[in-house]
Amino acid sequence: VYTFSTVIHAFFKQGKLEDAKRVLSEMEDRRCNPNVVTYNTLIHGYCKIGDLTEAIGLKNAMCEKGLVPDVFTYSALMNGLCKVRRVTEAREVLVEMLEVGLMPNEVIYTTLIDGYMKGGEIEEAFKLKDEMVVRGIQPNVFTFNTLIRGICKVGKSQEANMLLTEMMEMGLRPDCRTYTSVIEGRCKEGNMVEAFRLLDEMAKRNIAPSVVTYSVIINWLCKAGDMERAHQVFKQMEERGLMPNSMVYTTLISSHCRQGNTEDAFKLLYEMVKRRIVPD
């Protein structure tokens, strides 16, 4: 069962839905009964491709076979529902969990919080954070990153800083994603000085910026029309040994195009092709 489940997972990761299905039927042919993990893997796979009908069907099927859904089952389903903007239904799944006596964990709550945040229901997201604490579930770095990204998106950097402080007081170490969100929040306000100060602060705290961190800064410099500094940061990124990806190139290329500078745009396109970075 372990082997089959692993193979199904691998196929889903590559988007090979048909192959995953074939493995499942082979399992059944060999009377190797799928267990909770097998079902969770399938449910997660269907959720990722947005096929909630199939995912929900599988959850019902496993119940009919006498298998009991666990937190993995519920979180996969909730995440799937959230990603297709069916947050209310995701919430109902949480209610169902509680009804059957399953204790939600920080993953469950973070999933829902993210669903509400991305749906613009910020107040509800924070209510859930309080609710999890009341239940004795500690928010973790994922939870804080989700909250911080959400409020940064709506331009509340001050509140983001308060959350940053709060998480550190809890003994949680902000990571690269935490900073990337906060940096984008500052960029969005047009406060590049603070954005660069935060990049510096990361270095001091030994938190390595990623390609995404740099791409956020590059993107906002481009938006401001400051191509010169955008390229400086691009260079800095490469000097740190980070390989630019197609997203970073797209940011620069489209910005050059908008400025009517097709020459530099093509230069970059050739450069990325030469470096075996596939344009998308």
Added chain:
RNA sequence: CUGGCAUAAUAAGA
């Protein structure tokens, strides 16, 4: 009965 191995959540462009 105890333990181990497979499955779930967070950041950027067009």
